[in-house]
Amino acid sequence: MKYDIVVVGAGIVGLASAYQLLRQQPKLKVAIIEKEAQTATHQTGNNSGVIHSGVYYKPGSLKATNCRKGYEKLLEFCNQEEIPYELCGKIIVATDRKELPALERIYQRGKENGLDQISRMSAEELKNKEPYVSGIEGLWVPYAGIINYKKVAQKIADKIREAGGRLFFNEEVKSIQAFGSGQIIQTDQSEYSTKLLVNCAGLYCDKIAQMAGQQVNVRIIPFRGEYYELKKEKEHLVKNLIYPVPDPSFPFLGVHFTRMMDGGIEAGPNAVLAFKREGYQKTDFDLKEFYEAISWPGFQKVAAKYWQTGLGEMYRSYSKAAFTKALQRLLPEIKEEDLKPGGAGVRAQACDKNGGLLDDFKILEDRRSIHVLNAPSPAATSSLAIGETIADITLKHF
Known part of the structure; x- marks a missing residue:
């Protein structure tokens, strides 16, 4: 199958990139390849569902500019497509x-x-x-609000199909080879020929970049964020969104309280090293992926620098009492018995060789491919702006 552009990954950033490409150049043949059975299976579908305002981010950074632009584009899209959201503050x-x-x-x-x-x-x-x-x-x-990003992703996928784009599910990329001026992408099901590859593979973006021949100086380190939910009779303790002042040296916002769009109150997340890239449970373990993480020189420097913070996060992961104590800094009335286990997400955190946990978005390109190698929060809020940026970069090649 021949395409002008193949996007790897049907999370919200990959979908937004394909959507913005087809808006700008409707005649392009665009396909999305996704190894899961549906859109938004990983980071998009397991975040806290917050519409971020851009209040935290360094002025002029990609995070700041894309969050503010993406915020406006997200609200405009949701209004047009009648996707519910609430700017609760x-x-x-x-x-x-x-x-x-x-x-x-x-x-x-x-x-x-x-x-x-x-x-x-x-x-x-x-x-x-x-x-x-x-x-x-x-x-x-x-400006802050709440939304269901799975519904946003599904609607973007619908718009891609309406514009003539194709989505292929249950197909995992196995190899990428240069061929002439383009690339041949081999999955476990099919083969795709494309002039340009757009890599939005999230937790496996560094792997896809390496397959495509990119010299990658970062590695994705998976951090699991675990949530509790407030029991129904205690939901009155939280009206909307309550956040702590984050540790400025650590790229996570700290445990907080979030009212969810579909009902209920989430408490969390923590941030613990996951023992596999898609390790949503404490028992999930992949020896090869775990070794790749802990043997990365940059991660070893991070561990040496933040070992006390890391141990505290790990302790809270296994101790409900410790997790409750962290929440009590914000809401002293919360008790252990008020919390029930919630879900978990895994954040794809890029780490460079020098021990830097990348805080900003990172996009690399060469003449055959574009790689999104770091797209942490607020990527969902920013997705339509990031997608527009990627579309602009991509269309320079045509």
Whole structure:
């Protein structure tokens, strides 16, 4: 089968890339290859369903610019396609005076990123928004919201089909070979000839890039995020979204409370090393993938630097009491018996050889391929903007 462009991965970034390509050049022959049976099976379908505002991100970074652009594009798409969402707003809570400088930095970044309606909050104002929260100061971010990204992904897939694009499921890429000016992609089911490959393979993006002959200087390290859910009788403790002030040296936001679009309240996630790339359960283990992670020089440097943080996250993974204690910093009334096991997601975190956990998006290209090698949160919010960026890069080749 011959195509102009083959996208690997039917998560929301891969779908958005194909969608934006077909919007700009409807005559292109575009296909998406996905190893699972449906769209949004991994990171897209297992995140917390938050519409991010762009308040945290360094002004001028790909994260900041794509989040703000993607936010507007996401809302416009949802309005057009009648996908439900709610801009309920969120609070970021400082529980200790040591967190106030970091809270001020977030406030200033938000302002620089164009979020004019964010505001500082006193302890009393925090209580007005979230009566059960404990904090000394906070930020009110009215732009934040909730959504079901699986529904967004499904609708984008529908639009791709309407535009003439093809989606192929249950096909895992096994090899990629240069052929003339293009590439031959061999799956376990079929063979595809394409002028250009767009790699949006998430947890396996580095593997796909290596198959395509790309010199990859990062490795994907899988971090599992585990959630609890509040029991029904305790859902009144949380009105909307409650976040802590994140550790500025660690690329995770910390355990928080999220009201979900389809009902219920999530508490979490933590961030623990997964023992396989799609390791959603504590017992999931793949020796080869685990060894690849721990033998990577960059991960060893990360482990040496953050071993105490890592041990704390691992302890909370196995101790409900410890997890509850972390949540009690925000909501002191939460008790162990108020929590029931929730789901889990695995984040594809790119790590360079020097021990850097990449915080920004990372896109590489050569004359035959484009590779999205780091697309962490807020990638779902940013997806239509990232897809537009990838489409622009891709169309330079045609």
